[in-house]
Amino acid sequence: MSGGQLLKWFILIFAGLWFIWFFTGGPERQSSQAGTYIKPPSEPLTGSWNFYNKELPFTIVRTSSEKSASEEIREDLEKAQEKAGVSVYNDKIILKNGDARDTNFDREYLVLEASDKNTDKINITGWTLTSVITGNKITIGKASYLPYTSKVNYQENIFLSPGDKVYMVTGRSPIGTSFRTNICTGYFEQFQNFTPYLKKECPEPEDEDDFVISGPNRLNDDCIDYVERIPKCELVTKSLPLDMQYECGVYITSEINYNSCVKKHKNESDFYKSEWRIFLDREYTLWKDKRETIKLLDANENLVDTITY
Structure with a gap:
């Protein structure tokens, strides 16, 4: 094929492409005006930027926020739970019936367990236990992190670490304070009666x-x-x-x-053990021995857990 023939074919192909471009929109076609764009963010720079090509059937999202997608999802779920009256600590603190049926207030107790899957300590001071049937209500107070005998013990909020267990007795403390157990608290058992025993x-x-x-x-x-x-x-x-x-x-x-x-x-x-002894300082029973429902509410009065027996 000669040079002249090649030129003719080139002109014909170019003309054909021009006609196709013209009849499909020509200069008014959006893709002729721009290729790849950055869509300005609807929020400040801490928001999201969308990078896309108008020729592509999908959008690629990049985020400059410090929070990961999983964290944002978790926060959204927690907000939804709170709106529904369910605590963000639901499934993190478990309420169990230790021996709530006992008719002696010194032996009547409930059990709280902090899930070993928790990642943070949880403050339960200020939470409440409520009987749905009788309306009896009690607030969880403070405790001594390190109790001593024959002296006034400093009281502080109760923070449960993952895996911690709480025995919550209706009656009064034999040593005058709620406390966290340690390798030495077995000495208390010699002259006092604890339920369950230390x-x-x-x-x-x-x-x-x-x-x-x-x-x-x-x-x-x-x-x-x-x-x-x-x-x-x-x-x-x-x-x-x-x-x-x-x-x-x-x-x-x-x-x-x-x-x-x-x-x-x-x-x-x-030295410290993953067990707490909390006393509610009552001289009467709080819970029914049968046909009872007890709710555990957090400081915002959202439902953490419920037991029925």
Whole structure:
């Protein structure tokens, strides 16, 4: 094919394309005026920018917001729950019937459990428990994070960590305060009655660092034998043998007790337990022994959980 023929074919193809362009809109066609555009945001720069091509059948969205899509969805769900009267803590704090049927207010109790799937601590001080049947209503108060005996205990809001459990007893506290349990609180069980009973998880006295079994000030074999027979989490209340080594008697009377246990171990990572004992300070039962419905409401009076029995 000669150069002249190629030129003719080129002119014919170009003319054909021009006619197609002209009859499909020509200069009035929007795609002739622009290709890829940035659509200005309807909100400030913290909003969304839409990048799109008018020739494409879809829109590509980019966001400069700090919140992820999952966070925005979660917040929307929480707002919807609140509008419906359902707490954002629904499924995060579970209400259970411990022994609400008991007719003795000192043994009547409910159980709260913080889901181990929670990611944050939850403050339950100011929440309420309400009987749908009788109208009885009680507010959850504060507690002592680290209780002491024979002294006024500082009270603070109750923050439940993931996996924490609360025993909520209707009656009064045997030690005068609600509290979080620790490895030493088993000592309270010796002279008081708790429902349910406190676990005795105290360190063995003979395993303490200050229980000297070697060196010039070592405790003798009779002392070691005596201490090893002392029940866990118990003070020695009976008279000590008259022939007991003096240093041994001093150790038993001054070191084997709750306050000494706390002093030695309160800074250890496993000192605190995931259990709380909360007392509602009532001298009468709050819940019916049958045909009862109890609601747990958060500080905004939204429903957290319900039990029926």
